[in-house]
Amino acid sequence: MIKAGKKLSQERRLALIGFLFVLPAVILFIVLVFIPLLQAFYMSLFDWSTIREVKKFIGLKNYIDMFHDPKFIKSVKVTITWTIIVVPSIIFFSLLLALILNLKSLRFKGLFRTIYFIPVVTNMVAAAFVWRWLFEPTNGVINYFLSLLHLPQPGWLADPKWALPAMMIVGVWKQIGFAMVIFLAGLQTIPRDMFEAAYLDGASGVTMLRKITLPLLNPTIVFTSVMLVINAFRVFTIPYVMSAGGFTYGEPGGPLDSTRVFVIHIYDYGFRQFELGYASANAFFLLLVIMVATIIQFKTLERPFEY
Amino acid sequence: MEMKRTNIFVLFLLYGILIIGAVWMLLPLAWMTSAAFKPMSEIIQVPPTWIPKHFTLDNIKEVFKQVPFARYFLNSIVTTGVIVLSVLLTSTMAGYGFAKFNFKGKRILFLLILSSLMIPFQVRMIPLYQIAQHLKIVDTYLGVVFPWLFDAMGVFLMNQFMLTIPNELIEAARIDGASEGRIFFTIVIPQLKPAISALAIFTFSWSWEEFLWPLIVTNSDRVRTLPVGLQYFSEQYGINIHWQMAGAFVAILPVLIVFFIMQKQFVEGITLTGLKG
Structure with a gap:
């Protein structure tokens, strides 16, 4: 009887200690995530502007207005363009590189791996400066290369047609090494004797790639793709730095909103025009997209959860 | 013999891909490092110089x-x-x-x-x-x-x-x-x-x-x-x-x-x- 009582109190003591261990994270979660999220939703129901000094409840009007806002439509288009070009390009290049660097007979693999990873650890703002200047229409190195090849030399960042492609090249540049390392890790998990057996059966390299490597790597490819899609929807630094400041002193998302990705769109309404309510409604649209992507990601991965 | 020749060709192709990719990865860093140590007049020069002709530490200072x-x-x-x-x-x-x-x-x-x-x-x-x-x-x-x-x-x-x-x-x-x-x-x-x-x-x-x-x-x-x-x-x-x-x-x-x-x-x-x- 006494023993049981003691055991119970020990259990309660441990429960309390466990709770105390998670408490700092829980408090920070409530203050930094939960309350701001509720507040953002609350604000999205208002015509709320610190410049016009209004705060008026308008229900879901912001959400309805959004779909008639040419800037919203433009930024969704720009972000989707970015996503459907940048993500497959990264997957293609990084998979190709990982497959090559996974070959046994090749030399200097470590060196190449290091080189491809360098952009990942290079400060993006500083790198964007350099790219901005490389893409300079008259003195830039890229147009110099193109002139050597007798190719047309676009105005790049100054031209609404070419600004986004220039930035997408940088977006791919930044993330190839990251995806490549994940694929290399995935490739290491494929047992070597599978290839040996296939080789003895007379399978060619291409057949092995199609029948063994790609199917076994498929979960990794899907996981990485979804991760890159989420990153693509949140891209900000590259288009911001490459469109604003520097030689041209452009507007963020310019020229002519041709690089207005969705986060620049939210930033523009929230922190340049101070339309807090409307900006919050737009942010919730982003939340919806990212939630769906994350759920897909976790579903495909099926990480073993403990709880 | 035939086998060997295709192998060498494939090897060339693979190294070619790796090297072109590496040039792309290193291009901004190489250009930045070069430009950081040369005067403005040399930076805007076309064709560009990769190794500074007029090396200077003034930019950094x-x-x-x-x-x-x-x-x-x-x-x-x-x-x-x-x-x-x-x-x-x-x-x-x-x-x-x-x-x-x-x-x-x-x-x-x-x-x-x-x-x-x-x-x-x-x-x-x-x-x-x-x-x-x-x-x-x-x-x-x-x-x-x-x-x-x-x-x-x-x-x-x-x-x-x-x-x-x-x-x-x-x-x-x-x-x-x-x-x-x-x-x-x-x-x-x-x-x-x-x-x-x-x-x-x-x-x-x-x-x-x-x-x-x-x-x-x-x-x-x-x-x-x-x-x-x-x-x-x-x-x-x-x-x-x-x-x-x-x-x-x-x-x-x-x-x-x-x-x-x-x-x-x-x-x-x-x-x-x-x-x-």
Whole structure:
């Protein structure tokens, strides 16, 4: 009887200690995530502007207005363009590189791996400066290369047609090494004797790639793709730095909103025009997209959860 | 014989792909390094020179004179340091609590925290800015760091690692009369050194790179972090490419050196997850 009582109190003591261990994270979660999220939703129901000094409840009007806002439509288009070009390009290049660097007979693999990873650890703002200047229409190195090849030399960042492609090249540049390392890790998990057996059966390299490597790597490819899609929807630094400041002193998302990705769109309404309510409604649209992507990601991965 | 020839051709093709890719990866760094050490007149020259003809250290000296670079560095180091420490502490503690204890509401709390992985920062940034305004911490170090003091990804990862620690180890220490704090710091934490250092590097790399929030919350050189300071500098001195390249060089070099020294840990830490953008 006494023993049981003691055991119970020990259990309660441990429960309390466990709770105390998670408490700092829980408090920070409530203050930094939960309350701001509720507040953002609350604000999205208002015509709320610190410049016009209004705060008026308008229900879901912001959400309805959004779909008639040419800037919203433009930024969704720009972000989707970015996503459907940048993500497959990264997957293609990084998979190709990982497959090559996974070959046994090749030399200097470590060196190449290091080189491809360098952009990942290079400060993006500083790198964007350099790219901005490389893409300079008259003195830039890229147009110099193109002139050597007798190719047309676009105005790049100054031209609404070419600004986004220039930035997408940088977006791919930044993330190839990251995806490549994940694929290399995935490739290491494929047992070597599978290839040996296939080789003895007379399978060619291409057949092995199609029948063994790609199917076994498929979960990794899907996981990485979804991760890159989420990153693509949140891209900000590259288009911001490459469109604003520097030689041209452009507007963020310019020229002519041709690089207005969705986060620049939210930033523009929230922190340049101070339309807090409307900006919050737009942010919730982003939340919806990212939630769906994350759920897909976790579903495909099926990480073993403990709880 | 036929076989051999195709093999050599394939080998050439593969190395060709690798080298073209490597040139693409290194192009901005090579050009930046070259431009940082040559005068403006040589930078805008077409065709470009790769090895400076008129080598100079003036750009680097000017950048430190014109721009409070040392200050930006200090600001970045302080804010990143605080963020890393706080994330490590809250993540290991919560991971331990969730993995090794039973209490009411544990499951729901864990899922709630985990669900914040789905919430992009951009949804929270307007309310967070209002909080900063209310607390009068706009344009202070605290203002720069407070949204990042806790990271759901860190809690999740540490929880996964904590589960691998045998319960017997903890119970034995408890029977020996060790206090709970002592068990945590001297028995549990040392078991997870590799995982914790990976989390530290992962946290360091995204917080060092963070641009959007410091852009919003800082407006003086006293607190501007390196990325924001660089951008501010470029908005002020847009035409002075030679200074910008020197600035970019100075900003990139230290992290690159650390990367070369601790390459393995860096790759492990950063690929731990890419969920941070």
